Amino acid sequence: MGMQSDYEKNPSFFVDAMLGNIAKKLRLMGYDSKYEADIGDDDLINSAQKDLRIIISRDENLIKKASKFGIESIFLEKQEEIKQFHEIINRLGLKSIKINGDNARCPLCNSETNPIEKHNISDKIPAKVLEKNKKFWKCKNCGKIFWEGSHIANLQKFVSELNER
Numbered sequence: 001m002g003m004q005s006d007y008e009k010n011p012s013f014f015v016d017a018m019l020g021n022i023a024k025k026l027r028l029m030g031y032d033s034k035y036e037a038d039i040g041d042d043d044l045i046n047s048a049q050k051d052l053r054i055i056i057s058r059d060e061n062l063i064k065k066a067s068k069f070g071i072e073s074i075f076l077e078k079q080e081e082i083k084q085f086h087e088i089i090n091r092l093g094l095k096s097i098k099i100n101g102d103n104a105r106c107p108l109c110n111s112e113t114n115p116i117e118k119h120n121i122s123d124k125i126p127a128k129v130l131e132k133n134k135k136f137w138k139c140k141n142c143g144k145i146f147w148e149g150s151h152i153a154n155l156q157k158f159v160s161e162l163n164e165r
């Protein structure tokens with residue numbers, strides 16, 4: 001059940017409300033994932049159609065509506081997050097997920113991030129964190145700074161489990 005080739009190459013998503021944690025993880029994995037906690041079905045559908053985003057939702061009515069407009073969507077049946085990710089990667093026809101901090105998008109605002117040198121952020125980050133981590137990234141949009149230990153390492157653990165199945 002693979003998706004159209006455009007989606008397979010570089011899928012982007014509109015993640016439905018209540019699935020904020022899924023959106024955050026997809027962003028750190030490098031997927032462009034729009035998420036708004038407070039958006040009506042019609043606005044969500046319009047936006048997904050305009051940007052060619054795949055809708056990810058647990059709301060069957062929304063999925064049905066989207067399909068009427070010819071919009072790809074992924075319905076998550078499962079409750080558990082890791083199983084929900086299996087549903088997503090199965091639908092996309094992905095064999096595994098690879099994480100690379102340099103491709104990660106900002107989990108807060110979905111923008112791209114840039115690697116940043118330690119000495120440029122030494123006044124913004126606790127000394128302990130600076131000491132313990134080698135790689136840092138800064139969001140191009142909101143300016144938030146991320147590092148390997150807190151963000152990528154935790155996700156790496158989740159993705160290892162995901163790829164093991």
Ligand SMILES: [Zn+2]
Pocket residue numbers: 106107108109110111139140141142143144
């Ligand atoms: Zn950001």
